[in-house]
Amino acid sequence: MVTSAAEPAPAGADLATPGAPSHGADPLPKLALGAIGVVFGDIGTSPLYAFRETFAGHHKLAVDALHIMGVVSLIFWSMLLVVTIQYVTIIMRADNKGEGGSLALLALISGRVKQIRWSRGIVLLGVFATALFYGDSMITPAVTVLGAVEGLAVAQPSLSHLVLPLSGLIIIALFVIQSKGTAKIGLFFGPVMLLYFVVIAALGVMSMVKTPGILWALSPHYAALFFYHDPLRAFLALGSVVLAVTGAEALYADMGHFGRNPIRVSWMFFVLPALMLNYMGQGALLFRDGVPALESPFYKLAPAGWELPLVLIATAAAMIASQAVISGAFSVTQQAIQLGFMPRLRIEHTNAATAGQIYIPLINWLLLAMVLLLVAFFRSSSNLTAAYGIAVTGAMLIDTCLLVVVLRRLWNWPLIAAVPLLAVFFLVDGAYFTANLTKIVSGGWFPLLAGFIIFTILTTWSKGRQLMIARMREGAMPIKVFIQSAATAATRVPGTAVFMTSTPEGVPHALLHNLKHNKVLHERIILLTVKIVDEPYVAEGQRCHLEDLTHGFHRMILKYGFIEEPDVPVALANVHRCGAEFRMMDTSFFLARQTLLASSRPGMMIWREKLFAWMLRNAESAMEFFRLPTNRVVELGSQLEI
Template structure:
């Protein structure tokens, strides 16, 4: 009896935990894709507005949107990519880290694919807040046309407030994300249900034949419309990137139980409304609702778009942290805004970059219609990159043969490539914006990676092997350095070579501590490293020890906390009698080196933005000694 009671209590607890994760995933994971009905169908109808809408054009268009959701989001992301995880973490860089760990023959291709995907995601994180918030507020024009002039300033005010609160953390606000977004999806489903009966023939859109008919008969205009159709799946990349926060099962349950049905009903309802009343094409989403519900729906839509914006901003923070740990960006200041959830972080540099980008987009495009033309390229580009990486995943991780992996993914790749081509037609209408953003971000990451590798190779030429240095420095002689009490920790990225800062310390101060630790900090290609694998100690001599501390790419590199594990393994030291020696490099530009002059300048600028290593690795600030050296680049 007691056993069954315990089992029942445990089952109830597990069910409650799962329900909370499902609710949370609805608020965070699906916030972006849940705002697409505000503008996707409206923008897809615009090219047909000049000569009116034909019955089969509307049905074919809705069919195409429904089946785009089904094939790309349901099949590719929810059922397949959520299983392509790196120890539970998802997203472009997590997948890249996994592939880099498992493969070697396609490293350059994988590297640039990962950079492109990450850069496009950052571009998406700028456009999503601007587009979704303006789309929501434009409902005010229907509530009171006199308020139309306030859409732009209100959008700016909301964005200013949203980015200002990022430093405070989202723990308190996130509790309301799920319930509000659930209410939003229910409102969308209700709006669709009350209008499907306007023209029951809209249910023919569930037949994929009509989607194929639209593609083959709509001509050039139909090809152009494909770019707007793809707006229905914006947010799918964020779905994959947030895998680590909620897990696969809650995300899948949320999609099939609420999100997918609500989106389907809403698009069907919009289509039926336009079939019965073509004038509703001006803003089919808001015109679905009765006049008394319009203002509450506008308020709810605005709240939903703010949540969607928060989701992509948080995703950009997580991506930046992954990029720093993987060596694609300089060390950036990362602040943890929650004591319990390591996923809740704030990256000031990224926050400032996104804020400037969002405000410039709002002020430049001025309405959602203009901005929507620029949106699709970043989304489709990121999805094509993910599909290419998924092909390598099937081959390298799951062991599929080339023709099997190709048979599964080539159809999807062709579909997404057609959508990308359709979006590229909008380059001159603002589509160049996400392309320029992605190229700029990719250039930054490529430059930092290339420059860091060049400096590492250059400085390695002058390194002295530790196995040669230790006997030489410990050998008694008249020129031997003076022994001083305490422990000295020398940070280096090359553990088998003598750290430059150690050589400079002996050269200038002529001293050597009683205990000397050669510390190397590693970042694994997996998100988290268990405590049992955190530290590894190797005794090199009586006075020298090698210490390796390993973190996952999703973890905070807290060296001080990790050092406490050393005591449990027998290494005794007092933190207040320990000095941490860091080398500070002063980069000097020189002609005819391994980098072009413009890339030298860019790399040195990025290096100036890097935060102090002692702050990044959480070293005791009053125990750090920095010794500078000049490095020609």
């Protein structure tokens, strides 16, 4: 059995492979439109609930000039500091060969901090950020779809009883279509979101024209006045204000799909202005209508008779936002599998022309179950926002911690430049996270609980793999000793035998078992290890490392990037330095399937050993994961104590 192991790519390796994302062929406007449709769905649907929750949520505010101007000012400066400066300007520069996201960033910095005593802490932070992302993937579809469909109760109060069942049906439909792929409907994402942003910007302008004084809220001194006159409520309000910047991490995670510049252009010149116009329009509405507008300031912006069309547009935008998060969960899962934090899972391609469009059934149905449970349990977008904030702010705070390593170790910034900037980010992100901790009892416990469960699963699998490989190495016979003793003594038969092994040292267990039971060796024997490097792609020229061990034995290492999918037969077909060409009908693949026995040996607690053993038993077959021909595979079992 083969398990992938992460290692840095060779120095100077050219990773610009045909499979790597290339954005140069597409014009900037096209990429920017695509980014609007995919990247900004989460943050774009925040106006549905963020402004309302700040006033009518768990820590209510008085609807007066001080609080209205203060909240609008806080939203604007939060977008400027967190989204524009922290993510769009700085963090998006920390790309891993064009790829972004917590795991890509973790892979990027892992090679630089291996000698530092707190490197393990950095890895654990990155893994916990990934765990929180899964919590966000559960909450986002629930809160966005509910927030959009609740407009039905505003437009037609008599239909309020349909909000929950209709939301459930939309969510079920959204997850059911995942197996069909989103290539065709994805073409409409950009235009639909473009229409959505134009509509909410126009509604904001229509409201601002009636109350132009709201424009003064862009001044930071209104946020300062809010904290000066009402410090406790201003601090608590941060827990809801941060909902306006949820999805900021998606800009970084989706960078590989569109590139840095299209996302920056879309944000600076279109999405940010549209969002702020709408938030200021909602603020202006509160000035005019007061408390009654808090039922739904987003939908109250619409003129009479336009509420239902706005519900349809907002629901479409909510579905797109949810789709982006679900696809992101699939991509993150694939990265986690390749980097050794998750067992192998069945991955299906929904588009033969696009490698990035994948579908993972287990993740899809688990997410659907959790989203429906959240909708049934919390029953409204207002209740769900309490659970929403902690996952987002926790991930932001972790990204800031990882940014410390990026600025100092990767970019070599001097302390005089790095410390003030990091101090601002830690102050802002820490304040948001602390404010959201006050909502733990109201629902914030859910993402923390989900995060810790997923974190335990990820770290248990990673640690278990390390222990299993270490135990296998302990009893491994040196390959040179084996060749000298067995190469001439055993009967050689025609053909090629490929023995898959997780470690490039020693004799694979499958080879020892095959010789013991069948008492023959093939003429050509390949000891094959598949490794996943800390880069998204590996060039074909760097794919294969081959070593001749004499007497027909060869050691082969195949390297893949952490977002590539290993295909062993294709890789072997491209090897021309190992005697005759590889023919699948003359090649047998030998896999070792370990049965783990929990023991009291130092390593992990018994319950974690049993959890790891259960995950190993239920992992996807190495035969399918590495695309081996089913009629050419032989599995040999063994027992192992960890």
